[in-house]
Amino acid sequence: QSVLTQPPSVSGAPGQRVTISCTGSRSNIGAGYDVHWYQHLPGTAPKLLIYGNTNRPSGVPDRFSGSKSDTSASLAIAGLQAEDEADYYCQSYDDSLSTFWVFGGGTKLTVL
Amino acid sequence: QVQLQESGPGLVKPSQTLSLTCTVSGGSIRSGAYFWSWIRQRPGKGLEWIGYVYYSGSTHYNPSLKGLVTLSVDTSKNDFSLMMTSVTAADTAVYYCARLLTSAPNYFDYWGQGILVTVSS
Numbered sequence: 001q002s003v004l005t006q007p008p009s010v011s012g013a014p015g016q017r018v019t020i021s022c023t024g025s026r027s028n029i030g031a032g033y034d035v036h037w038y039q040h041l042p043g044t045a046p047k048l049l050i051y052g053n054t055n056r057p058s059g060v061p062d063r064f065s066g067s068k069s070d071t072s073a074s075l076a077i078a079g080l081q082a083e084d085e086a087d088y089y090c091q092s093y094d095d096s097l098s099t100f101w102v103f104g105g106g107t108k109l110t111v112l
Numbered sequence: 113q114v115q116l117q118e119s120g121p122g123l124v125k126p127s128q129t130l131s132l133t134c135t136v137s138g139g140s141i142r143s144g145a146y147f148w149s150w151i152r153q154r155p156g157k158g159l160e161w162i163g164y165v166y167y168s169g170s171t172h173y174n175p176s177l178k179g180l181v182t183l184s185v186d187t188s189k190n191d192f193s194l195m196m197t198s199v200t201a202a203d204t205a206v207y208y209c210a211r212l213l214t215s216a217p218n219y220f221d222y223w224g225q226g227i228l229v230t231v232s233s
Binding site: 002034036038043044045046047048051052053057089091093100101102103104105106 | 159160161172210218221224226
């Protein structure tokens with residue numbers, strides 16, 4: 001059971017917009033800690049997609065956007081492309097006694 | 113371009129010690145701006161942060177793994193290592209090394225591609 005909760009899968013047709021949610025609690029996202037998102041193609045290194053809730057590293061298309069509110073965050077992908085098919089993970093920091101850097105369980109995006 | 117590469121045995125016997133090394137290229141491990149981390153993904157599970165080591169040798173571990181894990185750094189080789197003792201089948205996972213920013217927002221900006229370690233006799 002991951003500390004951050006994501007839907008196991010989402011799907012969309014090319015050109016559509018999809019969102020992936022990431023739900024936390026008052027000891028992580030709700031405590032004001034930033035949320036970051038990673039894109040992972042199996043067999044490759046996970047890639048930083050969004051940092052600090054809404055910021056894109058250089059080279060990440062502006063089709064990818066992030067938001068955060070209260071105890072949850074979302075990743076939106078507009079204008080879906082076949083190459084977007086991957087696993088997506090959210091990550092934050094947790095100040096409870098259990099752990100520190102925490103991740104979501106991951107969401108598999110399928111481009112139909 | 114910073115690159116991280118994990119290396120080590122892909123098969124470890126139960127109760128033995130798992131040892132992995134992460135070699136960093138394109139940047140110095142001596143930079144004070146980063147923590148050098150290990151993360152794993154067990155089959156069918158999400159990502160789990162294991163711990164980090166700083167270039168000075170100071171460490172911080174996931175409390176659930178404390179006592180079983182030791183991280184170390186070798187600045188002369190520009191690499192850092194993970195040792196996990198008394199492994200069981202539950203430690204079968206893909207192990208990733210990653211670079212974590214020391215300042216907020218703390219995110220992992222570069223990752224290795226991961227190494228599958230299977231614990232089996």
